[in-house]
Amino acid sequence: MRLAVKDMAIATGGILIATLNQHDAALLDLHPVDRIRIRKGKAETVAIVDYAKTEHTVPRGHIGLFDEVLQKLGAHGGDQVVIALEKKPESLMHIKRKLDGKELSAGEITQIIEDVVKGKLTDIELTYYVAGNYTRGMSLRETVALAKAMIETGERLHFPRKKLVVDKHCIGGVAGNRTTMAAVPIVAAAGLFIPKTSSRAITSASGTADTMEVLADVTLDIKKIRRVLAKAGACITWGGAVNLAPADDAIITVENPLSLDAEGQLLASIMAKKGSVGSNHVLIDIPVGKGAKIASRKEALHLQREFRKVGKALGIKTDVLITDGSEPIGNGIGPALEAQDVMWMLKNDPRQPYDLRRKSIRLAAEVFEMTGRCRKGEGEKLAERLLHSGQAYKKMWDIIVAQGARIKSTQDIKLGKHTVEVKASCSGRIRHIDNACISKLARIAGCPKDHGAGIYLHHHVGDAVKRGEALFTLYAESPEKLKYAVEMWKEIDGIMINKK
Numbered sequence: 286m287r288l289a290v291k292d293m294a295i296a297t298g299g300i301l302i303a304t305l306n307q308h309d310a311a312l313l314d315l316h317p318v319d320r321i322r323i324r325k326g327k328a329e330t331v332a333i334v335d336y337a338k339t340e341h342t343v344p345r346g347h348i349g350l351f352d353e354v355l356q357k358l359g360a361h362g363g364d365q366v367v368i369a370l371e372k373k374p375e376s377l378m379h380i381k382r383k384l385d386g387k388e389l390s391a392g393e394i395t396q397i398i399e400d401v402v403k404g405k406l407t408d409i410e411l412t413y414y415v416a417g418n419y420t421r422g423m424s425l426r427e428t429v430a431l432a433k434a435m436i437e438t439g440e441r442l443h444f445p446r447k448k449l450v451v452d453k454h455c456i457g458g459v460a461g462n463r464t465t466m467a468a469v470p471i472v473a474a475a476g477l478f479i480p481k482t483s484s485r486a487i488t489s490a491s492g493t494a495d496t497m498e499v500l501a502d503v504t505l506d507i508k509k510i511r512r513v514l515a516k517a518g519a520c521i522t523w524g525g526a527v528n529l530a531p532a533d534d535a536i537i538t539v540e541n542p543l544s545l546d547a548e549g550q551l552l553a554s555i556m557a558k559k560g561s562v563g564s565n566h567v568l569i570d571i572p573v574g575k576g577a578k579i580a581s582r583k584e585a586l587h588l589q590r591e592f593r594k595v596g597k598a599l600g601i602k603t604d605v606l607i608t609d610g611s612e613p614i615g616n617g618i619g620p621a622l623e624a625q626d627v628m629w630m631l632k633n634d635p636r637q638p639y640d641l642r643r644k645s646i647r648l649a650a651e652v653f654e655m656t657g658r659c660r661k662g663e664g665e666k667l668a669e670r671l672l673h674s675g676q677a678y679k680k681m682w683d684i685i686v687a688q689g690a691r692i693k694s695t696q697d698i699k700l701g702k703h704t705v706e707v708k709a710s711c712s713g714r715i716r717h718i719d720n721a722c723i724s725k726l727a728r729i730a731g732c733p734k735d736h737g738a739g740i741y742l743h744h745h746v747g748d749a750v751k752r753g754e755a756l757f758t759l760y761a762e763s764p765e766k767l768k769y770a771v772e773m774w775k776e777i778d779g780i781m782i783n784k785k
Contacts, residue, residue, distance in 0.1 A: 286313060286369075288348040292362035296352040299535065301404040303332040303368075304349035310336040313370065318407060320371040323354065325364060330357040331371050333407055353404060376400045377410060383417035391430035398434035401532045412539045415550065423549025425591075429598040431549065435530040435557035440507055442480055442529075442563045451479050451652055452564035454555050456571050456588075457489065458578030460723045461615035461638075461742075463623045464570065465493045466521060467630055467645035470681035472652050473519035474671045480514055480562045482524035487541065490727035490739055491620045494523035499624040499698060499736050502689035516687040517680070529561040530554075548588075552595050559601060566602045566656050570648060572610025576720035582607065604655045608644065612718040612746045615641040619732040619739015619760065621698050628695040631678040640745065646672065701730070701737035701760035703767045707774060709750045713782040718746055722779025726759070730770040735762040756780055 286309070293304065303323060305315065315321065319334045332354050337343035348368065350360060360366065379393040389397075397414060400406050406414075423431070444450055453468060465483060472479050483493035483503075494503045503523040505513065510527065513520045525534065533554045540546055559567045569592050572578075573585045589605040596603025615638040617626040630637040630645065649671075650664025659667050671677045685692075692698060723740060731738030741758045744750055759774075761767035 287365055287367050289346060290355075290360050290362055290364045290366055291343055291347045291349045292355060293349045293351050297404075299353065299404045300407060301330060301332040301354050301357065302335055302351045303354055304335045304337050304343050304351075306340070306343045306345045306347065307336045307338050308345055310334065313368075315370070318409075320373055320405075321368045322371040323348070323350075323358060323366050323368050325358045325360050325366045328358045328360075330354060331405060333405075374400050374405050376406065380410065380414045380417060383421060384413060386421050388424050389427055389430075391426070391433070394427060394430040395434040395437070398431070398438050398532045401535050402438045408539050411535060415536060415539050415545050415547070418547040418550055419545045423547060425594055425598070428549040428553050428591075428595055431553035432557045432560065432595065432599060435532050435553060436560045439531045439561055440528040441561050442507065442510065444478075444563045449478060449566065449656055450562070450564050451477050451566045451568070451656060452481060452559045452562065453479075453568040453570065453648060453652065454559065456569070456578055458576070458720060459572045459610045460490060460613035460618050460720045460727070461623060461626070461641070462572070462613070462644075463493065463496055463615060463627050464641065464645045464648055466497060466624075466627045467641060468648045468652070469519050469521055470631060470684060471645065471649040471668050471671050471677040473517065473684070474676040474680040475653060475658055475667065476518070477652065477656060477658060478514070479519045480510065480564075481519065481521050482510075482527065482529060482558065482562055483521060484524055486733040488724065488728075490618045490724045490732040491623055492733065493521065494525075495620045495733040495736070496623040496627070497521045498523070499620050499691065500628075501685040501691055505688065513684070513687040517683040519680070519684055520688065521684060522688070524558060530557040533557055548591070552591055556592075556595050556599055556601065556603075560599055564601060566652070567596060567604075568648060568652050568655065569603065569605040570608055571605060572608050574609060574611025575717065576612075576722075577610030579610070602655065604651060606648065606651055608647075610720070613720060613723055613742060614638075614644060616742045617739060618723055618727045618742070619730070620736040621700050622739040622741055622760065625695065625698050625700075628681070628698070631672065631681050632695065633673065633675070633678075634695075642672070699737050701735065701739070701762045701767075703761045703764050705759050705767060705771055706755040707757050707759060707771070709752055709754050709756050709782060711782055711784050712750065712752045713784040714749050715744055715746050715780060716783045717781040718742070719779035719781075722777045725777060726770055726774055726779070729766070729773050730759055730761045731763070731766045735766070737762050738766065750782065
């Protein structure tokens with residue numbers, strides 16, 4: 286059938302969709318989620334069918350094409366295209382096999398991931414694959430195959446085979462905890478090569494990319510990342526700006542509504558990102574504690590073993606640290622406040638959060654020892670020396686300038702101008718600070734979109750406080766958000782104090 290193109294002026298974010306008038310669809314016996322092949326001259330692509338119930342949306346004799354399909358065909362509104370029925374992707378049969386509890390081969394998993402990247406699967410179809418992995422579990426072979434498929438279907442940073450390339454990753458779930466931004470310049474100051482791509486916040490107050498964005502540009506493509514690495518030997522960029530393991534982003538999107546985070550997918554997701562930037566040495570940080578993503582040491586030890594197995598299978602030397610995740614790390618919660626913490630720490634400013642310093646030193650030390658940069662037991666001394674001497678601070682500025690500095694000094698970091706101190710309702714000792722509650726409150730105040738919003742903690746677990754003493758300061762960029770955050774705190778009070 287020959288149809289005239291209607292430009293729908295809508296982007297789907299990747300899925301290839303074509304909309305038919307319901308009468309034209311009935312003539313061809315086409316139904317929603319069927320596939321059609323669309324041809325314009327020598328260009329052709331396969332799209333997923335949707336249909337319009339009104340002539341206004343898509344008139345008879347027309348086909349509504351979304352941006353991605355128009356780009357594939359080089360088509361414009363009014364152009365003529367020819368459509369034909371196309372069979373559904375074979376990967377749907379592989380997904381059904383997974384739902385039936387079968388172990389998938391590397392080839393079957395690769396085909397699923399290739400179809401995801403090419404936009405051949407709808408979110409619903411991809412969700413079935415995610416649900417199959419969640420309910421049926423994944424073998425080590427499936428996990429490794431998924432990681433490899435994610436790496437191979439995206440862009441990659443390539444380095445000489447013998448070059449030592451390091452990376453680190455935190456499982457997350459701890460408010461603050463900007464140890465990546467602190468550890469990267471320490472590691473790079475020792476001469477190690479560390480291309481760090483990071484994520485933005487999904488449920489937290491700030492992701493590493495959100496915090497780094499306060500200091501420098503993080504939206505860099507592959508060419509720009511290579512230039513930064515050539516100048517500074519390290520980078521801290523947003524992974525979403527480059528096509529590294531793109532299938533992982535699609536999977537995360539469908540996981541989020543029900544938090545369907547299958548263990549195998551978690552392992553494959555993290556290791557694929559590391560493999561795509563050419564890392565051959567990776568340190569994984571697993572924070573454990575009440576309120577963190579991983580609640581028990583038993584679960585953390587299991588994940589530690591699995592990470593090492595997957596890393597070995599991928600040819601990546603992988604070390605895993607189990608750390609304390611029972612309360613926020615650092616004082617600042619929110620992009621600007623966290624950036625301020627990091628810069629104070631690297632500068633050896635007396636206002637620095639010493640818990641962030643201790644953990645960053647420990648992580649950097651582990652990297653030094655696993656890569657042979659120093660002998661076992663000597664890593665912390667090296668990390669402390671690089672910090673104390675100012676070399677790590679200088680390296681951070683090298684990275685900031687190479688990425689496109691947004692500040693000239695730490696004083697340029699702007700915090701929300703609307704503030705209020707939240708005070709202790711009783712005297713006693715702080716027993717627990719809930720990570721999830723603190724992150725939620727910071728988000729209500731405007732994080733991560735409002736970089737200056739957030740929370741500055743004046744106390745941590747174990748500190749003695751008096752009634753009326755400030756527990757933390759709330760920052761916001763608008764009085765309305767500040768007022769709402771104060772009201773919400775009365776409901777979600779996330780700091781427990783043992784009364785005297």
